[in-house]
Amino acid sequence: MNKLIHTGFFKEVFRQLKVAGLVSAGILMIGNVSKLLSLLTSSIPPSVMPGAMSLASSMMAYVYIMGFVLTFIAFGWMNKRATSDFYHSIPVTRTQMYFSTVAAILLWMFIGITAYSLVEVLMYLLTDSPFNYLLYLGVYINMLIGAVEVVGAVSLACAISGTKFVNFVAACVILFVPRFLLTVLSGFILVTPGGDALYPAKMCWLFDPNYNIFGCPYGFITNTFIKGGEYSFANVPAMIYTLVYSAVLVFFGWRLFKKRKSEAAGIPTTNKAFQTIIRIAFGIPLILVLDMLILTENYDLRSLLVPGVLLILFAFVFYCLYELISTKSAKKMAKSMPMFLVCLGIGVLFLVVPKLISKAARSVELRPENIKSYQIVDESDSILGMVDGLISSKDYRSIAEGEIKYNDPEGIKTVSDAFNRWKRTGESGSFPVKINRKIGAPIMIDLDLTQFEFSKIDTIRTTDPEYQRSTLEIPEGKKYFVFSDLSKAQAKELGRIFLEEYNSLSDGDKAFLISDMYNEGDNVRVLGCVGAKNYVNIYELNNKLPKTRAAYLKAMNEANAEKTMKALSDICKQIDEAGSSEGSYPNYWIYIGGAVQTSFDAFEFNYDEENSGMTKKLEEAVRILASGKPDTEADPANTVTVKGYFYDNSEFIRGTMGTTSISLSDADIERLLEIAEEVNSYHEGWFPYRDDF
Amino acid sequence: MITAKDLTKKFDSFTALNALNCKIPEGCIYGMVGSNGAGKSTLLRLISGIYKPDGGSIEIDGKEVYDNTDVKGRLVFVPDELYFLQRSNLVRMAKLYSSVYKRFSYDRFKQLTETFKLNPNAMIGTFSKGMKRQAATILALSCNADYILFDETFDGLDPVMRNLVKNLLYNDVMERNATAVITSHSLRELEDTCDQLSLLHKGGIIFESDVDNLKTSLFKIQVAFPEEYDRSKFQGIDILSYTKHGSVASLIVRGDREETAAKVKAMQPVLFEILPLSLEEVFVYEMDALGYEFSEVLKQEVE
Numbered sequence: 002m003n004k005l006i007h008t009g010f011f012k013e014v015f016r017q018l019k020v021a022g023l024v025s026a027g028i029l030m031i032g033n034v035s036k037l038l039s040l041l042t043s044s045i046p047p048s049v050m051p052g053a054m055s056l057a058s059s060m061m062a063y064v065y066i067m068g069f070v071l072t073f074i075a076f077g078w079m080n081k082r083a084t085s086d087f088y089h090s091i092p093v094t095r096t097q098m099y100f101s102t103v104a105a106i107l108l109w110m111f112i113g114i115t116a117y118s119l120v121e122v123l124m125y126l127l128t129d130s131p132f133n134y135l136l137y138l139g140v141y142i143n144m145l146i147g148a149v150e151v152v153g154a155v156s157l158a159c160a161i162s163g164t165k166f167v168n169f170v171a172a173c174v175i176l177f178v179p180r181f182l183l184t185v186l187s188g189f190i191l192v193t194p195g196g197d198a199l200y201p202a203k204m205c206w207l208f209d210p211n212y213n214i215f216g217c218p219y220g221f222i223t224n225t226f227i228k229g230g231e232y233s234f235a236n237v238p239a240m241i242y243t244l245v246y247s248a249v250l251v252f253f254g255w256r257l258f259k260k261r262k263s264e265a266a267g268i269p270t271t272n273k274a275f276q277t278i279i280r281i282a283f284g285i286p287l288i289l290v291l292d293m294l295i296l297t298e299n300y301d302l303r304s305l306l307v308p309g310v311l312l313i314l315f316a317f318v319f320y321c322l323y324e325l326i327s328t329k330s331a332k333k334m335a336k337s338m339p340m341f342l343v344c345l346g347i348g349v350l351f352l353v354v355p356k357l358i359s360k361a362a363r364s365v366e367l368r369p370e371n372i373k374s375y376q377i378v379d380e381s382d383s384i385l386g387m388v389d390g391l392i393s394s395k396d397y398r399s400i401a402e403g404e405i406k407y408n409d410p411e412g413i414k415t416v417s418d419a420f421n422r423w424k425r426t427g428e429s430g431s432f433p434v435k436i437n438r439k440i441g442a443p444i445m446i447d448l449d450l451t452q453f454e455f456s457k458i459d460t461i462r463t464t465d466p467e468y469q470r471s472t473l474e475i476p477e478g479k480k481y482f483v484f485s486d487l488s489k490a491q492a493k494e495l496g497r498i499f500l501e502e503y504n505s506l507s508d509g510d511k512a513f514l515i516s517d518m519y520n521e522g523d524n525v526r527v528l529g530c531v532g533a534k535n536y537v538n539i540y541e542l543n544n545k546l547p548k549t550r551a552a553y554l555k556a557m558n559e560a561n562a563e564k565t566m567k568a569l570s571d572i573c574k575q576i577d578e579a580g581s582s583e584g585s586y587p588n589y590w591i592y593i594g595g596a597v598q599t600s601f602d603a604f605e606f607n608y609d610e611e612n613s614g615m616t617k618k619l620e621e622a623v624r625i626l627a628s629g630k631p632d633t634e635a636d637p638a639n640t641v642t643v644k645g646y647f648y649d650n651s652e653f654i655r656g657t658m659g660t661t662s663i664s665l666s667d668a669d670i671e672r673l674l675e676i677a678e679e680v681n682s683y684h685e686g687w688f689p690y691r692d693d694f
Numbered sequence: 695m696i697t698a699k700d701l702t703k704k705f706d707s708f709t710a711l712n713a714l715n716c717k718i719p720e721g722c723i724y725g726m727v728g729s730n731g732a733g734k735s736t737l738l739r740l741i742s743g744i745y746k747p748d749g750g751s752i753e754i755d756g757k758e759v760y761d762n763t764d765v766k767g768r769l770v771f772v773p774d775e776l777y778f779l780q781r782s783n784l785v786r787m788a789k790l791y792s793s794v795y796k797r798f799s800y801d802r803f804k805q806l807t808e809t810f811k812l813n814p815n816a817m818i819g820t821f822s823k824g825m826k827r828q829a830a831t832i833l834a835l836s837c838n839a840d841y842i843l844f845d846e847t848f849d850g851l852d853p854v855m856r857n858l859v860k861n862l863l864y865n866d867v868m869e870r871n872a873t874a875v876i877t878s879h880s881l882r883e884l885e886d887t888c889d890q891l892s893l894l895h896k897g898g899i900i901f902e903s904d905v906d907n908l909k910t911s912l913f914k915i916q917v918a919f920p921e922e923y924d925r926s927k928f929q930g931i932d933i934l935s936y937t938k939h940g941s942v943a944s945l946i947v948r949g950d951r952e953e954t955a956a957k958v959k960a961m962q963p964v965l966f967e968i969l970p971l972s973l974e975e976v977f978v979y980e981m982d983a984l985g986y987e988f989s990e991v992l993k994q995e996v997e
Contacts, residue, residue: 007794009792009793009794010793010794012793013789013790013793013794016789017779082775083773083775083776083777084777086739086744086771086773086775086777087773087777089743089744090739090742090743090744090766090770090771090773091766091794091795092763092764092765092766092767092794092795092796093763093794094761094762094763095761097763262745262746263739263744263745264705264745
């Protein structure tokens with residue numbers, strides 16, 4: 002250890018970074034403060050399970066910014082002759098100096114990340130808010146590894162350059178150019194016939210942090226057919242990959258730091274190879290544009306002759322200009338010219354490799370007897386990954402289904418046929434399937450199924466007991482319940498009642514409750530996690546759950562009755578004041594539903610120009626509702642639930658009606674039903690609609 | 695002992711040191727003089743392990759210096775361009791030094807700050823050039839290093855402070871048997887400080903000698919004879935320079951003073967006088983004897 006770390010020097014660097022380390026950690030904490038305030042002050046519980054990106058975004062920014070800043074501060078002495086001489090004169094070996102410095106930087110970053118993470122975990126723990134601790138552990142570990150990667154890259158840049166500007170450029174080149182090239186390559190694969198079905202190409206987006214920030218090239222290295230979506234923050238192989246990649250950067254940083262001479266301070270680039278790399282980087286973009294043209298023009302080289310020659314010429318000019326400007330030597334520029342061939346070589350490589358990958362993929366022999374099983378994986382996985390923080394994640398079924406391995410001969414044959422069709426035509430589809438072969442790596446591909454094939458597979462999956470279980474089951478483990486407008490305590494109690502009642506239902510009744518409606522109707526969202534994956538299941542609170550619904554309506558009336566009755570009364574008032582003249586009418590949307598029993602069909606109506614012929618009827622309906630009494634204890638047959646909005650003429654919401662139970666007289670109920678029928682027939686059955694429970 | 699063998703250092707196409715050889719014994723103050731670009735600073739940086747030699751070797755007590763913490767822990771280097779941490783005071787700098795130099799003594803540090811009358815808590819950024827050099831000297835001497843390397847030692851120091859630094863160096867050499875290697879482009883500066891002196895020119899040591907020996911082994915004789923005479927009269931005496939005005943001849947002689955005096959007196963001169971030479975004059979004649987033009991070798995000095 003003493004050969005790598007010099008305790009005294011480590012402490013010294015740590016001291017030198019104290020201000021930057023503390024200030025940056027403090028700034029990072031500001032994000033926590035705002036989260037904490039919103040968790041503490043909000044009376045309604047959070048309606049989503051925080052996703053990886055929302056948890057990681059602040060820390061990721063911290064890792065990038067402070068990785069650069071702290072490394073530049075700690076290694077800044079390398080850029081000045083006087084400071085460089087001083088540090089090289091002290092009795093610390095270069096190896097110790099490098100590793101002690103890197104360790105001090107990383108310790109500060111680890112402190113910042115750990116402090117932030119601990120506060121965040123405590124915050125969610127103490128407020129009992131939805132939180133996936135395992136996912137967060139993954140995010141946390143990723144950030145630590147990411148810090149090593151960024152510090153490794155920046156320290157490597159400092160070792161090969163001698164001015165702040167070139168340090169920065171070099172660090173960006175090291176961190177981003179390989180990813181940029183992979184992104185371009187994946188783009189090229191996607192435009193190659195058949196390539197758009199391949200998942201590795203889809204995962205390598207430069208700005209998709211899920212796959213790119215720390216672990217992008219993983220899929221490329223390990224397997225052509227690999228599912229991109231697995232490379233999220235909690236993926237252990239991806240973490241190991243990133244750690245190894247980071248270790249490689251640190252290793253090269255150390256080797257080049259060791260080799261670096263003190264007299265390199267102030268000299269832009271100390272390394273001829275690096276100068277060549279930058280020069281080539283200047284020449285490549287236009288060559289890649291030409292590649293793209295060739296690929297999209299489908300190899301019609303004649304039409305590309307003129308633009309092609311021009312692009313190569315301009316690329317050559319950029320290449321030479323960089324050399325001329327950076328070295329200020331026409332002789333050196335002339336000497337460097339032959340290396341332009343490397344740019345052309347890379348251009349050719351970028352044309353050939355996508356074709357080879359696509360060809361390799363399509364050369365795979367796949368017959369039913371080679372297939373062990375197949376899995377259907379939700380294709381929205383990668384998309385949801387990106388909006389994870391916004392709308393949480395998939396439902397439990399989608400997660401569980403991804404794990405189900407179907408091995409029925411009919412399904413296997415269908416998958417095999419579709420795969421072989423893709424081999425012939427190169428046409429991809431939208432059915433994501435993972436094919437587990439008896440020999441060889443699994444194949445992850447978007448297949449193009451015919452309607453008949455799709456129906457066949459769909460029948461197989463929906464009759465599969467595992468699939469059915471995943472559809473109806475609410476997994477074990479900590480769950481959070483979200484009922485709109487209800488407080489955390491109310492939601493917790495109602496959730497308990499719901500769970501008890503739900504678990505006592507038959508499978509048929511359970512299936513009747515599953516909903517995918519986030520905002521409409523009365524429903525409960527169940528948030529939870531399976532391992533590091535979040536799920537959100539939505540269930541309708543209908544008459545299959547009488548206990549839950551009764552308790553729910555009671556709580557809702559307590560929360561909403563006053564506001565709802567006021568909104569209804571305001572509508573009536575505006576109707577009175579405006580008379581019946583067109584254009585001055587209140588605009589409203591009201592959803593009327595049944596209470597506990599199906600005594601009243603749900604329907605909704607609003608007033609707008611479409612309904613002008615029904616104005617009086619709609620007025621009457623509102624007046625009936627406004628004359629009712631908020632009551633959850635009344636006879637269900639005489640109770641309706643109301644929810645909706647009341648707008649002014651400019652569409653601004655003036656009043657809201659959260660779900661409220663209103664009891665009405667028998668006559669009023671009858672009249673409401675008649676109005677519903679009349680409005681319904683006026684609009685030839687399409688508006689307002691009747692939605693049978 | 696510091697030993698340089700065929701030491702070569704190049705910066706691109708410029709050869710700063712070209713197969714330089716020298717030995718610096720323990721317990722002495724070794725001065726290096728030379729004009730800008732002669733290679734003094736480069737040699738010091740090679741001795742202190744900042745630079746890696748491109749050829750040859752530099753060893754301290756038989757051990758390579760470069761990237762050798764055992765050796766580097768025994769030496770401290772004060773460069774011409776000083777380095778202090780930003781917004782730091784002497785106490786903070788002492789912390790830095792003490793974290794890497796095992797022999798750093800806070801007692802000595804305290805004693806030296808009092809001797810130099812520097813406030814250890816004052817920001818170094820507010821110090822004058824001379825005070826900064828004093829600060830660097832305090833820090834270096836507090837390291838209790840066996841080898842103390844000073845580049846342009848007295849740059850910015852007033853005469854009082856120069857003497858103080860010289861005395862401190864003497865003490866270290868006398869009491870701890872430390873070795874000080876100091877450079878200057880001013881010969882006069884080093885004349886009364888060093889035990890040994892070397893003259894660097896174009897990346898090589900062209901002249902190296904013990905100062906006392908230098909001063910005693912070279913002397914000037916003024917002599918006159920009643921008869922007509924020329925240089926051939928002084929056969930057996932090592933004459934570096936001979937000039938004659940009228941009947942009086944001036945000779946710069948290398949050799950034993952007593953022995954030479956006896957030889958000349960035996961010739962029964964009408965005038966005989968032995969005069970001491972300044973170090974600069976010694977250098978002029980030695981350079982001349984080696985075929986160098988002194989003014990070229992020490993441009994600054996002459997200018």
